[in-house]
Structures are given as C-alpha cells and as structure tokens.
Amino acid sequence: MLFSSRLTSLALTIAVIIGAPLAQAAGAAPAPAPTASSPASAANVKAPLPLDELRTFAEVMDRIKAAYVEPVDDKTLLENAIKGMLSNLDPHSAYLGPEDFQELQESTSGEFGGLGIEVGVEDGFVKVVSPIDDTPASKAGIEAGDLIVKINGTPTQGQTMQEAVDKMRGKIGEKITLTLVRDGGNPFDVTLARATIQVKSVKAQMLEPGYGYIRITQFQVKTGEEVGKALAKLRKDNGKKMSGLILDLRNNPGGVLQAAVEVADHFLTKGLIVYTKGRIANSELRFSADPADASEGVPLVVLINGGSASASEIVAGALQDQKRGILMGTDTFGKGSVQTVLPLANDRALKITTALYYTPNGRSIQAQGINPDIEVKRAKLTAEADGDNYKEADLLGHLGNGNGGADKPTTKAKAGKARPQDDDYQMNQALSLLKGLSVTRGN
Template identity: 75%
Template sequence: MLHRPRLTTLALCLGLLSSPALVQATPEHAEHAPLPLDDLRTFAEVMDRIKAAYVEPVSDKTLLENAIKGMLSNLDPHSAYLEPEAFRDLQESTSGEFGGLGIEVGTEDGFLKVVSPIDDTPASTAGIQPGDLILKIDGQPTKGLSLMEAVDKMRGKAGSKIELTLIRDGGKPFEVKLTRAVIKVRSVKSQLLDGGYGYLRITQFQVNSGEEVGKALNKLRKDNGKKLSGLVLDLRNNPGGVLQAAVEVTDHFLKEGLIVYTEGRIANSELRFNADPADASEGVPLVVLINGGSASASEIVAGALQDHKRAVLMGTDSFGKGSVQTVLPLNNDRALKLTTALYFTPNGRSIQAQGITPDIEVARAKVTREQDEVGIKEADLQGHLGNGNGGADKPSKAKPAESRLQDDDYQLSQALNLLKGLNITRGN
C-alpha cells in the first residue's frame, strides 16, 4: 500500500471535492447517544481555568470558536470550520471568480506546500509549480503558521504586491514577486491540434464545467469539419471542484455504466451516478493526462474512464484525495465543511491516499529541439531527377515550422503520438 505525505488543503482556489448542494445532515442513531457528562464537565473546567489564569483576558466567544476549530481540525485534513469570510470564498470559488493568487496550497510537516497553481493566474504566470514549499510570505517565515493564517497573509486587494520565498526539490531558496488579482478562471479550454486531433483542458471543476466541455467538443468537431481523429483530455494540475461537474464531464465520454459512487454514514451520502446513452465525444480514441496535481474530481473522471477502458491514462500518479466534503450552513453566516463520504470508481477502487496510477507513465520533461545536421536534400540539388512515380518534390524547409502546443510539452506530445499510433494500428 502506498503512503503519501499528508496534505492539509484549503482554497485560495477551490480544490476540494464538494457535494453538489449545501445540506443539513444528521448521522443515524446520533440522537440516541448519551451525553458524555464527565467530558463536558472537564471541558467547562478547562474553559474556566483559562479565563481565570491566562496571562491576558480572553472572551467566551474566542474560546468556544477555538474549541470548534480544534474539533474539526483533528478529524481529517479537509474538514474545517468556516467563518463568514472563508464561507464566502468557498462559495465564490465554485462560480469561477475569486480573489487571490490562483494557487492551491496545503501543509506538509509544518511547511506550506503548493498543491497546484491554476492556469492563467499570477501563480502560474510566475512559474510556481506543484510541490514547491513556501518558506516565507513577505519575509515572514511560514513555519509555525496555521494554514488559515498563511492563507490570510496571501490574500489581499487586487493590484497589491506580495513576495514569496520558495524552495523547489531541495534546491536553494528563491524569491517570486507577484501581484494579487481577481481570479477569473475559465475552467475549460480547447484547440485543434495537427491531423484533426483535439486538445481539451479542464483547469478545475466548476458548476458549469460539464456544459462547457460539451460546447468545446462540438466546437472542435465543427472546426475540424468532421469527426475528430482522437482527443487528449488534460487534467494535469487540476485540483478538483464540484462532484456533479465531474460526473457530467465523464458522461460526455461514456454511453452506459456506473461513473462513481459514494459511501458514508448519512442518508444523502449514499449516491450512485450512471452515464446516459449520449456520447458527445463520438467514441474517438482518448488519452487522459494526469499528474500529482490532479486531485479529487479529476480522479473521479480519470478513474471512471480507466475502469471502463474508455481512455488510456498517461502521466504520473495522481494526488489521492478520495473523500467528499459536504458544506453544512450554520447561523451567523458560518458553516462546517465536513467529510461525509468516500467515493469509489466503477470497479470499487478507493483513491484515498493512493491516487490513480496511469496506464503509461510519462514524467514531465523539458523538450529541446536540435537543428537537422543536413541542410539540403536531394530535391534541392539543381538538375535532380524527378520521382519515378510522379510524386511531388520535397525540398528542405526554408523556414522552421511554427511552434505548436505539443512542441514544448513532452507529455502532450507523447499523448498525441499514442493517438496517432492507435489510428495507424486500427487502419483509420
């Protein structure tokens, strides 16, 4: 069994799988459990001692809120007590517009760690990568700060400056200067690659991501003028999002069968989602790219397509978050974000703390292109013979080809090569 470093994740962007609605939930038989009177007396005694003896005055409200935070923080890394500002941030992030740096962060061994930057945000533009450790925020060490305190320091007014001190892969610390912005995330991007192959990237799963994927597939087919030769679905560094969106996206690639199911203690945590007969992708060959920044909802999509043998998964192991959080509103604009279920792939696999292993492992690599040593070809020579079968001459290229998306992305280029190979072997 694989054991991964424990990460505590909170959103400067949404990266945690949330249930599709805000609900009230009560575990079965909870009302029959007797109150732990001895423990409650101890709690009251501790509270009284703190109020009487602590070096500075402290209010009942502060003590009680800290007690609530303690209860949630010691359950699992993704359960949390959301004060009004954090609750609003969570709601805003599912709509695709929020303030911040566009970076999903967590904690590991007391250090602030980057889970994944979101495309087209200050964090991704500055070159911040998954796995980077944030040592300082504006010169202040992050060691010892709670996750909430660190997140608060990175938030701020759009246009204001911030400096992060990072360390990558055990190297030397380096500084990155960023400008805070209102993050408007376009969760779905697409473009046509050469040879009639499509590229579809989902940066995170928002409420409307399923609909946007459907539109993108239609546009790709229209731009190509016919059925696509194949498709690359890019889920790298996608930190997750809304459960229903993950189901809708997967449904675009399947005609039947189970997509995902969840199991928990409360009644509405027992859910099963199945595909409908429509297939917006028209069954074209599919390669899904994943990596260590692919979490939660991304793993639902990848796991379902892998179990149904609908796609070849390529890249590196995914993050390994297989739990579902339900947001339970409280009074005074507060809420609990509580882990209420685990999700399972169609074949019954739990991704929790293990992640998804790709069918073909391809690590991230830098692509460098060397110049062809031969500057001219036979067709360049004056007086050369023509092709005996009437074929056109193929002289050397006068200009280098325009840069393509796959030219600077080794994993994408490998995915495209695999699709081309599949088409050749199938005789397409």
C-alpha cells in the same frame, strides 16, 4: 486542504450537489436527521455526556481568561475551540466563518479574489498542490510541489492550515511575499499581488488537423456544459469527426462532484461513473452514464499528474475503468473523500468529510491516487537543427521515379508558428500515441 484565493479547502473539496439551496454555489444540503433505518442510526444512539472532559474544558476556559497575558473574550475562545474540533478530524474538514463561507460559494462560480494557489500540508509545511492557470501564482512561476516555508517573512512550519491561509488573505492589489523551497533546493522569495481570480475552467483548441485538445483547470458548476460546447466547437473547426483528442487534467485540483460526473458522461455511453459511501443517508450516491455521446467515441488520451486531485481523479478513474481512454503522465494526488457543506446560523457553515468515493470497479483513490496506463514524466523538448543532409534527388544526373511524380529534393524547413505540443513533452507523447492509434486503426 486548499488555498485558492482567500479560502482554505476550496477546489480540492468535492461539493455534493443534490438540489439544496446551496446547490448553485458549493453543493450539499444538510443531511436529514438519521432514522432507525438509516446507515447512521446505530452511530446516532445518544451516549452519556463526557462530564469529566466538559469540566476540563470549562476549567481551561476559566484559566485562560484569568491568566493569559492579554484579555480574551468567550466568543473568541469558543470559536477557536470549534476550529480546533474540525481541524483535527482530517485535512479537509473545517469551520467556515461568514467570509470563508461566502468565498467557498464564489469559488465554484469561477470568480474570486486571491493568488490562485491550491495548497495542502506536508510534514508541517504548506505545499503547493497546483497553481491555477492565468493567475498571479502561475504567472510568478510557482509550481506544483513547491513548499511555502514563509509568508511575508513568517515561518509556516507549526502553523495550522487555517492560520497560514489567513496570512495569505488580503485586499486585491496588495503584495505578498512567499518564501519557497523547490526540490529540496535553497529558499527563494516570490513577490506577487493579490488579484481577482477569474478561472476559465475549460480551454480547447485544435493541435493539428484531426487532433483536438481540451484542458480543464478545475471543476466548476458549469464545467460539464462548457466541455460539451468545446467538443462541438472542435468538431466544427475540424470539419468532421476528429481522429483523436487529448483531455488535460494536469494540475487540476478538483471542484464540484456533479461537474466531474457531467464531464465523464460526455465520453461514456453506459455504465457507472462513480459512487460514494458514507454514514449519513444522503451520502450513498451512484452516478451512471446516459447513452448520448458528445465525444462521438473519438480516441482519447487523458493527461494526469500529481496535481490532479479529487474531481479530476473521478473523471480519470471512470474513463480508465471503462476502458474509454488511455491515462498518460504520473500518479495523481490521491484525494478520494467527499466534503459536505452544512450551513449554520449567522452565515457560518461546517465543511466536513461525509463519504469516500469509488471508481466504477470499486477502487478507493484515497491516499493512493490513480496510476497512469503509460507513465510519462515531465521533460524538456529541444529541437535539433537539420545538418547538411542530401537526398537522392539532390544528386546531379539522378534517375527519375518510374512511377511518376515530381522529385523531392532537400528543402529548408520554414520556421512555423509555435504550437503547445512543441514545448510540452507529455502532450507531445499523447499526440504521438493518438497518431499511432489512428494509423493502426486505418483512420
């Protein structure tokens, strides 16, 4: 599950947008009642109520109300029972109260309050899936893979995900201290203030003449449109068709399914992008590319890592199966399930897993992830200073070049403007690969 601002299970959720009243927020409509011909009809045959278990449930409620150290009202007990019912299905299903439901809708629009951390659960601990760029979490140096072992001094082990997320909630401006463990080392504290998170889902720039870069931080409702605009701007800035493009999906926890489809479609001109399988009728979906090619067929390298999840894996899987781009980096997170938001009365909702998604070649990514075509792990780049080397043109009395042209003696390199690829080993390798492809293709 996920904590991004004050809500559990947000950007790792793939919200299926199919034109429901919630379509502009988080996605899917409630499934229609199954019919005799629907995939869920066989499973929908009413079975006798489990009377013994219902009696036990009623007895437990009575015992708690009578014997618990403090008074507990029926509403609290029933809401806790519902939360327990959902939380034990899988890590991504949840009962959303009014506040959580509202924030789920806010998150897919790109603005919400919180820390900017996407989290999951590992061995009973809360684990950072990825920090969101330009948020308190990323600025504080929190990294993907960090374990959150304490929140304001309270251990997280043994708590449910919802309990941990609730403790990370709070007013904008209030400070919170997280105790982290990184790579099995000693615990250390990070104190940061909650803030309004305004996520810029798409960033783009030219790295060098001919070579562009697009980073998607998460998939929001307008991400597909933003990627289309970014491609157009890069082409304009370059003055002609680009020689290569890097699509960066690292530490992207996912988001809206339709946005992932639109992004993949910008690079594909035909064929399947993704399809889903589930029990309810409207969970059987197929998405195919249209002939338009916003990317102009530019050679493409896609960067992925363990923080690339859900919608990111849809895009990466489609481009890999269609042989449209080269995947570089490390294995992805492995979230291949679809969550549908079912609104309830009183501004509440259920978010339940209703389907699995599959890449064009029929691969389920659930709990396995996507393997890169070329594995490149994170590393630090350090530039070495040139020694006192001399060239032939530096030697006194050297011969001139018989073909004409000026001599090229040794010159001291001027300190240039810092570039993103200078400090990012994986990006540097992706750029080198694109240059190699350009040379061999005669571009």
